[in-house]
Amino acid sequence: MLSIKNINTEYDVRDGLCEIINKLHEEGPVDSKVLESLTYYKIFHPIIFREYEEKILSVLGLFYKNIKPNDLFAFLLSGVGETHKKQYREYLTPVQASVRNAIEDQQFVSISAPTSAGKSFSLRDYIYEIEGDSVIVVPSRALIAEYIKTIRERFKNDKSVMISSFVDCVFKIRKLRRIFVLTPERARELFSENLNLNISLFFFDEAQVSEEKERGVIFDVLVRRVQKFFPNAKLIFAHPFVDNPSAQIKKHSMDEGKSYSRSYPHSTVGKAFIYGHANKEDYYFSPYYESGHLIRNSIKLDEKFESVAFNGEMSVLVFVSKSSIYRGDFIKDFRKYVDKFNVVKDKNAVKIISQVEELLGANETNHRSNLVGLLRKGVVIHHGSVPLDVRFLIEDFIRAGFAKICFATSTLAQGINMPFDIVWLDNMRMQGISEEDKALAFKNLIGRSGRLSKELKFDFGYVYTKNPKLLIERVNSSFSLSEISILDQEVDEVTDEKELISSILDGSFNNEFNLPMSKVERLSSQESIENIKLILELVYVGGFGEKLFGSNNKQNRVRLKDALFNVYCISLGRELFDGETNVFNTAIDIFILVIQGRSFKEIVGIRYNNISRRGEARTSFARFSQPANKLPDSSLVNSFSLFKSDVRVKDVSYDAIVFDTYDYMDTVISFSLSDVLMGAFSIYHNFTKDNNALKMIELLKYGTNDTTHTLLLRYGFPPDEIKELTEYIDSITEDNIIFKPDVLNGSEQVKELVEWYLP
Structure with missing residues (x-):
């Protein structure tokens, strides 16, 4: 592959693009250098690139973007997409199809793929079609909300499938297939003998949480208990950027004859990397070539990148520390741009802002909120301590295209589907004990750069840094899972998890009380x-x-x-x-x-x-x-x-x-x-x-002993809506919920909430 310097000056651009197409056709999109080269060809030679774009999308396996190809080469390759469509009713990429085949054929599957590879899509699609109950385990409540929103949309007209964010068995009058979306902590409740669940599949997304010191204990305890209580269920593990996903199979002694594991390096979204030099100039550079960040190997931009990034037309994720958000100084270097932004006028955006203000109890007199004030300018604050209901509204605000800047911590690196045009690395301090941990979090974060659209185009995003050397180290580092469970490793005598680990290993964990016997x-x-x-x-x-x-x-x-x-x-x-x-x-x-x-x-x-x-x-x-x-x-x-x-x-x-x-x-x-x-x-x-x-x-x-309120919570209604919904309840038990006829005269919000529960 040519360096970005050569791509910029190469006389015969067409030869370069043909070489890339041939390489992608032979090997698939497994080399980050190839995706980067495509990105720079599109930036530096957009008119010629457009001539080859249809072919490029086909060799990337993005068949859903071009279901009626005009190009002969693209038409021939589209046969692969049509085969997937007939088999799975979706235009899957080769990676998605490979994952789908594996989970249909094997009981234990552990795979790794970059953020944009669509691995979760394949797994979700499989869950839609199987019989029996399913459990999706994710590391955060934010991901719970994202999954539930997606799955409910898929099953909105199917009243035989109930999606829940906690473990319970209500609405027994209906013969239901249940899909639970849980954190590892909430999943502890699955093992009650009273539930009578028929769980046929467990999907552990972002399963690299198993490597964390504290949450890894809870995760691995859950996996061990699942194996014991549901021995016939499928167990699927998905990770990003992990070299050895097979470690999940080995550390829990799963039957290798019933297992499949593979790391897919495939990617379909390009990245352009830019760094701000001490000489006050900005440069395109490549992290994939030796000394790629040196000026002699880089290309100077015609203007400061920040003038493009913060012009209000692109969405920018600015990575900042949580402490800077608490102190309030996170915005210091960006205030000059924020002050130029107009106040958001769109009625849907204004509605979201009003809802956020109401949830926080914010006002301009006694409870002034910087979060709300910035939101009015199209500027978002996002991190793990923003109340969940507010976070959902903020994410809706971003997805609707109202956010010009999002100041965020590493929470957005945890698998949330929230892409941006630009990831701006205001700092490079990542959470994690080891450099490997930090590199994995970093790759997840920059994976938010670039939106995989449905349009007939090659998608890419930008990553900006002031520390290209550290970026290069982290981009090119590898991450391997331990092949020994944290439960089987030597435990420090003073660790807070020692008692839990010991009880699992020696069999003294009490399932009735969900506590170690000691x-x-x-x-x-x-x-x-x-x-x-x-x-x-x-x-x-x-x-x-x-x-x-x-x-x-x-x-x-x-x-x-x-x-x-x-x-x-x-x-x-x-x-x-x-x-x-x-x-x-x-x-x-x-x-x-x-x-x-x-x-x-x-x-x-x-x-x-x-x-x-x-x-x-x-x-x-x-x-x-x-x-x-x-x-x-x-x-x-x-x-x-x-x-x-x-x-x-x-x-x-x-x-x-x-x-x-x-x-x-x-x-x-x-x-x-x-x-x-x-x-x-x-x-x-x-x-x-x-x-x-x-x-x-x-x-x-x-948080209450009101029977109606607790039952409404158990049926899955949001806490903030309980008081209003209570007015419309005719009767409610664990077996059935009956609403008064006038519920259809309630607000649009109420009607939307109760629709699935009506006969």
Whole structure:
């Protein structure tokens, strides 16, 4: 392949393109250099490139882009696409067809392919057609939402398929095939004997999470339990940019005679790489050639790339650190462009912005949100601590083409289908323990550059950096999965996961209570029983919350917090460190507000008023509040505050408290505390048969004991819509849900939500 310098100056462009077409025809799109060459041919020689574009799309296997080819060569190759169409009812690429064949023929499949290869499409399409229940396991709640949206669209007219984001079996009056989309943490509930599920397939997307120190334990525990409880189910693992996907088969001792694994280097979207030199000029460069970033091997742009990138006509993902978003200085270098953007006027965009403002409880007087203010200019903030409902709206905003700039952290690298014209690397700091981890996250991130469209054209995107040398190192590094499960590796004596790992390996994990047997034994102690008895008395005796809510019951709330703290410490078998204690106490304060019926925005407002000392002198300093953090965490020894001690109350960020509150509700309460506390109350009920313990489990799981509300949540309705939907309920049980006739006179939102549930 020619260097980009030669592509720019090559006299016979047609010969160069013909050489690439022949190479692609023989080998397929397996070489990143080839995709890069196509990109630069299209940039430097667009008119000639157009003559060959139809042939190029055919050898890339993008048959769906050109179902009626005019070119003879493209017509001959289209026969492959037509064969796939007859067999699978879709124009699959060769990679997609290969994956589809594998999952039909084998019980265990582990594959790797770049972000744009469409591997998930093949797997989803297979799930649509099989019988039996299916489980899709993804690493984040954001990916849950994306999958559910896609699958519900596919089954919108099929009332025999129910898609759920948590494990439950309601609507029993219908004979349903169930598709669960879950995180590894939520998938723990699949193993209840009461569910009577017929699961024929498990699809683990973004399965490289198995390599993470903490979540890898949960992931591998899930895989082991799936093998034990569902021995006949298909297990499919998908990863991006992994050299040895077969490791998933080996580490879990799956039958290699029933297995298929392959790493597909194929890609169909090109990349143009640009770097900003210290001499204030910008250059095209190649990361795939030795010294490709040196000026002598690069091509200077005619103008500064930022003037093109930030002209408001292209979508730009600017990768920034989460800490810069919390501090607010992420926008410093881009303010001059944002200030020039016009306020968004499109009515659909304005509607989304209003919904975001309402969910956050933001306003221009007391609760000023930078996130909302920027959204009005078509500028988005996206990271893992943005409340999920807000994140969904923001992603709709991006997909609709309203976003000019998206300031994002590595959350967008986690498989979310959110492509941009440009990925702008404001920094290169990636999460991960090893350089391999960071390189994988980096490849995922730059995979967001370039949109694979349905148009008859070769698609490409841009990647901009100020550190081309580091980019080259990461682009060309490899990532291999360990062939030994994290469960079978040597465990540090002080690790917080040691007890869980040991219980899985020695068979002492208690499936009834979803806890290691050693924890069950500690939680069965007299001390634990006495604390749980006190908790139930404070919450339920005399009527729900009568001893807990209101200004007169402050001391009882302290007693409740202390009792819950004691139970949690008993479960761990150790005391919490100072930092952990602060996190626990704040989480319980928020939990009490939740069960009191406070909305998310109300809770944020209460915390904001407290931390910013509302009503006090604006010259005073922000009140101490430990940031959210998963529990237990034995590294969280010391106390430290969300805001530095010298931050004035007038400078307290409303958005930072929004993000922190969401993390407390999602990471600490729902993820860290609920499983242990629900297990504790289950153990107590097992001893005492006290039904208040079951009510407490329900409270921890759903945040309410209102039967109608909990059932609506179990049926899959969004929490924010429950209050309005309740007005239209005629009757609701685990078996059936019946709406009043006037539900069809409700809002469009209500009608859309209930349509699938109507007879």
